[in-house]
Amino acid sequence: MVTIRLETLGAHYGRKLLLEDVTTPAFKSGDMVAVIGPNAAGKSTLFKRVAGLLKGPGEVQVEGARRGRNSICYMPQDTSANAVLTVYESVLLARKQGAGWSVGDDDLARIDEIMKALGIADTAFRNIGELSGGQRQLASLAQTLVREPEILLMDEPTSALDLSRQVEVLGLMQDLARARGMIVLIALHDLNHALRFCDQAMVVAGGQLVACGPSSEIITPALLSEVYHVEARIEPCSRGIGHVIVDGVAAQRRTFASPATETSIRNVDRENRKCGAMAAQAS
């Protein structure tokens, strides 16, 4: 059983404080955790900090993973590249980082398997520069999965995909998380996807953790009003899963603000205590 827990995590970029005091209960193998929040809230920063790409105070506690901190893989937001490489080669090189030159049959078999599962086997020998946005995102996903992560941080992995691909990919991630015992933290803008596919949710706003817990309990009209400044209802779909229906924009317009000046969201301590209490309950 792999677990990951964030303890008073913060992040700096230069002297600028981008993220502060993020504490979560332990997430465990098989968990799909939605990381939601407005633009520039600090979701990517949180992921980069957890992946060790940014420095800052606090601690990322990983237990039970085969490769310790190295078992955390971060999939950045869609990056376009113009290298003269085929999709297949790009996936191969993701797998072979830190390894020798020789490429074994098991490496290639694994790549074939993943590309088939993601439905991009037909683009394998196309140049990565020629791909559409959605294909590029799937290729990027293949590059991440081929590294066999135990803890996976995905930064808006479905932003360029059509609706059916979004559902397919998120369903696949849910299956993978359960089958392989992965922990998947996934930044999403579509709250309906968060409600449907993720059992847990973390809400980040203004560089702070606003709420954390089971997604059906966390994503509420009150939260939507406070964090997104929209008036919304949550009603069950035919399968009984909650869906967000937006009725309108709240009277008070939201402004983007940096953590230092953010004043509207100051209940972090309360929420952190809530997370702590939940963790205690769970254990």
Added chain:
Amino acid sequence: MASDRAAVAAHDTGGGRGHYRALVWRRQLILAGLGAALLVSLCVDLALGPARYGLGEVVQGLFAPDTVSQQVRVVLWDIRMPVALMAVVVGAALSVAGAQMQTILNNPLASPFTLGISAAASFGAALALAFGVVLIPAAIEYVVPVNAFVMAMLAALLIHMLSVKRGVTVETIVLLGIALVFTFNALLSLVQFLSSAEALAAVVFWTMGSLTKATWPKLGLTTLVLLAVLPIFARRAWALTALRLGEDKAASFGIKVARLRLETLMMVSLLAAIPVAFVGTIGFIGLVGPHIARMIIGEDQRFFLPASALSGALILSASSVVSKLLIPGTIFPIGIVTSLIGIPFFISLILSSARRSW
């Protein structure tokens, strides 16, 4: 191509795996082809000169030196061989330097020549040639290359410092490089203006870039640098390839991007400075070599690196042949030849880069 398709078809049962193995096989063939072409070019280069020999005679002189006349042997081994091999080694070094510069700066127009590293090296060397300025104390015969290296390194560090600044785009770096080229060329002119007539002749001839200055010890040192640097790049082949997927992606693979960039830039300066110090400014190999390699073999560094080295070596060796053929009996400074060939290529590259990915 027909045989490629056959190879692919034969492997089709393996899906992507088979296709990939066929691709690797094809690339190995391309590398072997480049190597063979280089050998031919080298032999032709050895055969040409004030006295022309037949290719048969050259091959005989190479593999069985005792069976040819002493005159042929001396000309081949003592006079032409260091020069011909220098073309190969310098071509490879400059091309690899250009390839890695393009990789780390993510810029198709980067090369030691276009970003001012060669110009800086020229200036450093000219300081030593004209005024005997010693930047770092070294054995007297190596003052020129050491000076060249120090200045090249300074220019490279300047580019690195600017390239990691936030908000600096690829175009900005190229423009900064051009500014460096002009700066160091102006400083070089200043050195020429202030130096004595004899020193001026030495500096001018030297800046033209000519392989005729090659000797066995210079060849040895250049080869040593190339052989020392290539394995370091080779060991980082996957990481360097990953850089071309973008900085974020490379970092997400666990690569320390900033460190890799800086270390690579150091080695690139070494690769660019030593040839410049010994044979003068030879432009455009660092630009053209990697582009040809990229076109025929892609950017997987396991193939791209040797292909860059081989194509650069081949271009310079072929240019050496051309420089002997232009006016029979005269050997043109090779820097002039490579620039004349390189400039049209450079322009076509700028014009085409707007339309397609490089």
